[in-house]
Amino acid sequence: MKRIFSGVQPTGNIHIGNYLGALIQFVELQDEKDSECLYCVVDEHAITVPQDPKELRQHILDVASLYMAVGIDPKKSIVFVQSSVPAHAELGWILNCCANTGELFRMTQFKAKSQGKESVGAGLLTYPVLMAADILLYDVDVVPVGNDQKQHIELTRDLAIRVNSHYGKDTFVVPDGRFLKAGARIMALDDPTAKMSKSAKNEHSRISLLDPPSKIKKSIMRATTDSEGSVRFDIENKPGISNLMNIYSAFTGKTVQELEDEYAGRGYGDFKKDLVEVTVSALSPIQERYNAIRNSDGLIDVLREGGERADAIAKKTLKRVQDRFGLGL
Numbered sequence: 001m002k003r004i005f006s007g008v009q010p011t012g013n014i015h016i017g018n019y020l021g022a023l024i025q026f027v028e029l030q031d032e033k034d035s036e037c038l039y040c041v042v043d044e045h046a047i048t049v050p051q052d053p054k055e056l057r058q059h060i061l062d063v064a065s066l067y068m069a070v071g072i073d074p075k076k077s078i079v080f081v082q083s084s085v086p087a088h089a090e091l092g093w094i095l096n097c098c099a100n101t102g103e104l105f106r107m108t109q110f111k112a113k114s115q116g117k118e119s120v121g122a123g124l125l126t127y128p129v130l131m132a133a134d135i136l137l138y139d140v141d142v143v144p145v146g147n148d149q150k151q152h153i154e155l156t157r158d159l160a161i162r163v164n165s166h167y168g169k170d171t172f173v174v175p176d177g178r179f180l181k182a183g184a185r186i187m188a189l190d191d192p193t194a195k196m197s198k199s200a201k202n203e204h205s206r207i208s209l210l211d212p213p214s215k216i217k218k219s220i221m222r223a224t225t226d227s228e229g230s231v232r233f234d235i236e237n238k239p240g241i242s243n244l245m246n247i248y249s250a251f252t253g254k255t256v257q258e259l260e261d262e263y264a265g266r267g268y269g270d271f272k273k274d275l276v277e278v279t280v281s282a283l284s285p286i287q288e289r290y291n292a293i294r295n296s297d298g299l300i301d302v303l304r305e306g307g308e309r310a311d312a313i314a315k316k317t318l319k320r321v322q323d324r325f326g327l328g329l
Helices: 016-030 053-069 087-096 101-105 108-114 122-136 147-167 213-221 239-252 256-262 268-294 299-325
Strands: 002-008 035-041 078-081 142-144 176-178
Touching: 002 016, 002 122, 016 035, 016 053, 016 142, 016 239, 035 053, 035 299, 053 078, 053 268, 053 299, 078 299, 087 122, 087 299, 101 108, 101 122, 108 122, 108 147, 122 147, 147 176, 147 299, 213 268, 239 256, 239 268
Parallel strands: 002 035, 002 142, 035 078, 142 176
Antiparallel strands: none
């Protein structure tokens, strides 16, 4: 059976870039025959920067509820919280001892997040190793992630191969990444050269899954386009409208060519108004399911059960690794 793992940090509201780029893949993989999926709320990754404890706990439940609202079924998949499985941190330390500082300093995201700062937390440097532990702990075959995580998947593979060469070729399964389909990367609405981000200061740079229709409308109508006025897909010369066409296409299944034909001779105003309706229509059922799940009495029980199932798998892997390294009794 093919095992699949992925995770989302509980920091802020999940936006449509996360949904169209990753969460839809989670659901697709869950429904594939002979697949066992583990979907984690990676709360230990969130504390690489300071968090308010009360807010963090609420965000954990928010993300878990959104997992299920978009279609992840805890009867088909294992849905759990990272910190409920101690082996993540334990394997993370072991892998830290196998990683090189040079390869960690070369991580693109570390460079971006540490730029211009005199000092940053050590966790910001080493969190890709914890991410590797998250994956390798479950003998994972496939990791569905965004394109921005390719470098981290390569580090995970490098660490697995490195350990296998020193401690036995079957210590770890070497995983493969499953990345975004062409055109599925969703960019910021105010700057279509940058990816959509939960942490961007401008709230209208993104559309979150739980945004009300009024906020969705305002964000789309303010979205950056260009002065040409024609609905035409051209990432290089027309990144703004091309980004909006990608969103429209992802929600409706229409190709960008079909959209060009449909809006030929019409301006951006008509296109944006229709995109508002498309987006609101796509997110409304997710929001309804989210509200029902988030307010249910069984949410905590689902996560605890998922944590127990994940822990049973993780303990076996950790024991194998400890034996190979000569740790424990």
